[in-house]
Amino acid sequence: MKATLKPALTDWFRQREGEMLDLLEALVNTDSGSYDKAGVDQVGSILESALRNADVVTSRHRLLNNGDCISGKIDGEHRANKHVLLLGHMDTVFPSGTASRRAFHIDGDVAYGPGVADMKAGLVMNLFVARAFAELGGNRLPLHILFTGDEEIASPASRRLTQEMAKGARAVFNAEPGRPTGNVVTGRKGALFMDFEVRGVAAHAGVSPELGASAIEALARKTIALHALSNRSNGISTNVGTVSGGLSVNTVADFACGQLDVRFPDNIDRSALRQQIIDIIEEESPTCTCGKVVREGLFLPLLTTAMTMDLLAHYQTAAREVGFTVEGEYTGGAADSGLTSAVGAPTLCAVGPVGGHVHTDREYCMLASIVPRAQALALAIATLDPD
Numbered sequence: 001m002k003a004t005l006k007p008a009l010t011d012w013f014r015q016r017e018g019e020m021l022d023l024l025e026a027l028v029n030t031d032s033g034s035y036d037k038a039g040v041d042q043v044g045s046i047l048e049s050a051l052r053n054a055d056v057v058t059s060r061h062r063l064l065n066n067g068d069c070i071s072g073k074i075d076g077e078h079r080a081n082k083h084v085l086l087l088g089h090m091d092t093v094f095p096s097g098t099a100s101r102r103a104f105h106i107d108g109d110v111a112y113g114p115g116v117a118d119m120k121a122g123l124v125m126n127l128f129v130a131r132a133f134a135e136l137g138g139n140r141l142p143l144h145i146l147f148t149g150d151e152e153i154a155s156p157a158s159r160r161l162t163q164e165m166a167k168g169a170r171a172v173f174n175a176e177p178g179r180p181t182g183n184v185v186t187g188r189k190g191a192l193f194m195d196f197e198v199r200g201v202a203a204h205a206g207v208s209p210e211l212g213a214s215a216i217e218a219l220a221r222k223t224i225a226l227h228a229l230s231n232r233s234n235g236i237s238t239n240v241g242t243v244s245g246g247l248s249v250n251t252v253a254d255f256a257c258g259q260l261d262v263r264f265p266d267n268i269d270r271s272a273l274r275q276q277i278i279d280i281i282e283e284e285s286p287t288c289t290c291g292k293v294v295r296e297g298l299f300l301p302l303l304t305t306a307m308t309m310d311l312l313a314h315y316q317t318a319a320r321e322v323g324f325t326v327e328g329e330y331t332g333g334a335a336d337s338g339l340t341s342a343v344g345a346p347t348l349c350a351v352g353p354v355g356g357h358v359h360t361d362r363e364y365c366m367l368a369s370i371v372p373r374a375q376a377l378a379l380a381i382a383t384l385d386p387d
Contacts, residue, residue, distance in 0.1 A: 005138040013374045027120040028104040028113035034091040040067025040149035043090040054131040066157040067149020076142040081386040082170035083142040086126040089151030093359050110364050117355020117365040122175025125374045138382050154297025166340035174337040175352035185350035186328030187304035192262040193297035196281045200289045202254035212252025213288035216245050219256040225280045235265040263332050266301035299334030300342045307346035318379035
């Protein structure tokens with residue numbers, strides 16, 4: 001890295017802190033739940049426009065049901081060498097209307113709002129890092145950026161593109177929120193999402209209950225059995241997070257449904273665990289009820305490899321250069337970093353601005369972390385060995 005580039009990069013971000021906050025406010029105040037294609041596409045258009053204004057070559061990867069993906073590329077000084085991938089997702093877990101009810105607001109040095117940390121602050125950081133290199137140069141390696149729109153539901157439409165863009169990468173930096181400790185993430189559990197339905201037999205609950213078979217009772221039994229698979233000693237956790245069903249209070253329910261979340265470390269036999277779950281869901285208990293899985297989503301674990309730790313050490317050096325220290329953590333939360341790790345790309349996750357209470361109405365982002373995290377990421381990219 002040229003001696004003059006470091007101060008130029010760090011000063012560049014300081015001078016644009018106000019612009020970064022303006023963009024963060026605009027993104028947080030745009031609903032972009034995973035199933036809100038129009039909202040995710042609106043966020044994508046904002047980011048796409050900002051990249052194009054910085055003369056970054058962009059592509060829109062159109063999807064039928066999920067938000068379109070946006071990618072960009074900046075040539076490096078060593079064009080033939082491996083690239084660096086900046087990864088982030090535009091979708092949130094919040095339904096349409098949340099942004100108007102809980103709009104972006106700042107209290108002291110803390111910003112609040114739906115998706116402010118997970119991960120709209122990370123989107124802002126990645127965008128401005130790309131802009132910095134587009135304007136100043138200094139990236140020895142080609143820099144690629146990808147914004148996806150379905151990560152919160154296990155990336156059913158974007159996972160192939162994510163893995164294609166990660167293949168052959170020198171490094172992948174995923175802008176998930178920095179931990180509340182300020183640390184980054186070097187390992188994650190995998191996750192399995194399952195939507196399942198249960199069928200029973202309807203009957204009048206007062207006149208002829210013996211003629212019915214309650215789908216709600218069956219779902220309750222399955223929930224208890226599924227939760228019994230949780231095991232702290234081996235790192236497996238299971239949670240039926242939503243349930244619904246029934247027609248009326250005086251009818252034996254002939255239908256119910258639920259959504260299951262399963263977390264597992266990389267040393268678990270995923271196929272065997274999945275079969276245990278299927279057996280529970282499909283079990284006929286009570287008699288004349290039956291269940292089936294109607295949708296599955298899979299997050300791969302982020303493996304803690306020697307390459308991961310080397311990348312952490314490199315990032316730590318850059319962080320110290322701009323005034324903060326950071327360690328690596330393991331977490332039960334899943335992310336697209338597992339997809340990039342699975343194709344052999346050295347991956348560091350949660351390099352985004354620091355935040356917490358994600359997926360809740362208390363979600364926050366520490367504003368004082370936005371500029372330093374962007375500076376550290378930019379310096380880490382600028383000083384990566386091309387080989």
